[in-house]
Amino acid sequence: MFRTQDDLSRRIFVICNFLMLTLVSVIVLLPLWNIMITSVAQDKDVLAGAYLLVPKSFTLKAYTRIFNSGYIKSFYNSIGVGVIGTIFSMAITIPMAFSLAQKNLVARKFFMGFVVITLMFDAGMIPLYVVVKNLHLINTYASLVLPVAMSSFNLIVMKNFMTSIPESLIESARLDGCNDARILISIVLPVSIPIIAAITLFYFVNYWNKYFEVVMFINDNKKQTIQILLRTLIFEPDSAVSGGEGVYNNTKMAVMMMGMLPVMVLYPFIQKYFVSGLMLGSIKG
């Protein structure tokens, strides 16, 4: 039946591998499926915390409730902070990574040391609050972006990727009369699409998930983000979106779906770059 012993072991391996990956996929996808079908279920189908695996009904009432509530502002705030924060972060990470990738940069080791220090030491919450307060950023959207605009980890990953770009490519561009800015824009950026896609996603997810920074720096609830709403709905449902009705699981799941939506929309576009970009940047050039 099997030509060789190798064939048999290979098939067993493939079968076991397939079963394990199926199991892992089910474990990962089942909660997402539950969230999706619960968010569009009617109130009566989700009473007493029923865990739905098979769709019982379809209604967008939970989403309508959220959109008509004062909370939709939180969603727009999150989008704004996420998009602007990501653009700003990439705008400072890319040039710095490119600069640090240049072997002939004066005091390169010094600057790298400076970056690495921030990975190892953290002054803590209170000093951060004091710094943000002294910069008069309390209760501004800038307080959610500026203090964390550049991630040392992302910078190092991007810098390592850029180090791996062949020097001959950059040399030939220089010989053609390009300055550093032109080299960055015309040569480096196009070949760095994978790492840029990966780091963009990292930054966006980081901004999107911000909770404690919002609590710390934002005083006005007009500026709060969707994570605050989500926590309120999960842990304080009796005082959240009620409207005289109970806050059922379908409302909570609808907010969770809204919380996941931007990342779910973004990911398919950058998926092909994501894994390769991540691995390339992680190897020291």
Next chain:
Amino acid sequence: MKSSSRVLSIVMALTMISATFAGCGKSTAGSGPAATATATATAETKKEIVNLTVCLPDQQWGTSRDSDLQSEVVKTIEEKTNTKINAIIPPQGSYKEKVAILVSSGDIPDVFRVMQAMSLLPGYAVRGQILPLDEYIKKSPVLSKIDKSAFDYINVDGKKYYLPKLIPLTKNLWLRKDVADKNGVNLSVNPTTDQFYTEMKKIAGSGVIPFSFPKFIDNFRFFYNAFGVYDGIYQKDGKFVDGFQVPETKDALEYITKLYKDGIIDKEFITTENAVMREKLSNGKAALDIDYANRYIYYIGESNKFKVPTEFLPINTLVGPKGKLGNLNEAIQDAYVVGAKCKNPQRAVDFIEFLGYSEEGIKLDNLGIQGKHYVVENGVGKASEKASNAGYIWNSGFTILLPIKLNNLGFKWDEATEKGMPQQVKLYEASTKFNGPSYANPAGISDAFDKVSPSIKSTREEIATKVVLGTLSADGGIAEYAKFWKSIGGDDILKELNSKMTTK
């Protein structure tokens, strides 16, 4: 190469040293006793608009989280108190953390609310972060009438540092009648610990959680009271003692462990938030929970919303083997304070007096503005759509806990609430007969105690959790606590507390 490494090392060392000092901003509030406030309030001063920074959770500005409605409430309060308010409105669930950051960073608001006042307020007072209010209370015709006993709970240097938001709060157990009847459970308002165990065991394994318990370990005090155990340092017969180091502690811990092991206490209690606990009881997933004594109408309403209506029966206390009893007395859970950096303490106190001790202010705080938060139709009040869509709490429970009596709300509640109110008042008053002990942290007497006080509480709670979850035996837990107590010099700390109290 060598020199550049050296330079880099020196720079890194300098950076580390400067980072060490980065957050050490001096609090101008100081570390000694709070400065005596001086006030020169006059009728003329009241007309002048003053700026006040006020930090209150988002549930408090008219109880709706809609930012437009909150702004309306802020504007109304400004008009009534002649102030310009810089409102800090953190989410209720993260309010304590926000206040901790503000106070620790020196950015102390002029007026703020202290949650878990029994534990946290003495520390603020001792560190000079809040002002004593004796002078202002004496001058005010309204505040001077507050029952003196309300200030006995938290006493730092014999001064009054707070104004209570509500009358002392107590918790008891709430039992769903439908589940009790279905399982033949028959419990009085004060069963013995054995009766409680035997009856609640009938529900274990029925598909309903017998006892939904929250993750906050200080709720264990409900059980400790039945065994004569107090989880804290307090004065007994004029001397400070550690109420946890008594022989009965073992019995208490073993009892709670038995409830957990035999499936009476929810196996997931260690991750259960209060709101989730309430939801489980309201929607019929649980038979019993532990909650405030004024929650009767709340649970009636919530169970109706979840379409599983039932009556709710209180269990005020358990009676232990030696006849000890007592409900969970949280005493002063919430209090208003004036920050030490407030430039106009008199106006800050006036603000608190308006919001917490005037009919108009209390209605603004708990109901919002008529026509915006709620409407009155045929004499009956109901929530407006805008308020309802953003977490508006339309609940009569607050009326029982107010420090003053409300004469006229301007509307009637709905039929079910009006019908249930007399029962709610009756049940609440009945619960006060079983008030358990509650003592504030003895802060400000001994520096050594003030330093270790948070770790005493956290270690005690950690050990209790380990014992109940089965990681430690009760004997092992007591031994571990004794070891910890020895390591912090607990006996010397008690001696110091007692000697300093004698010399005062």
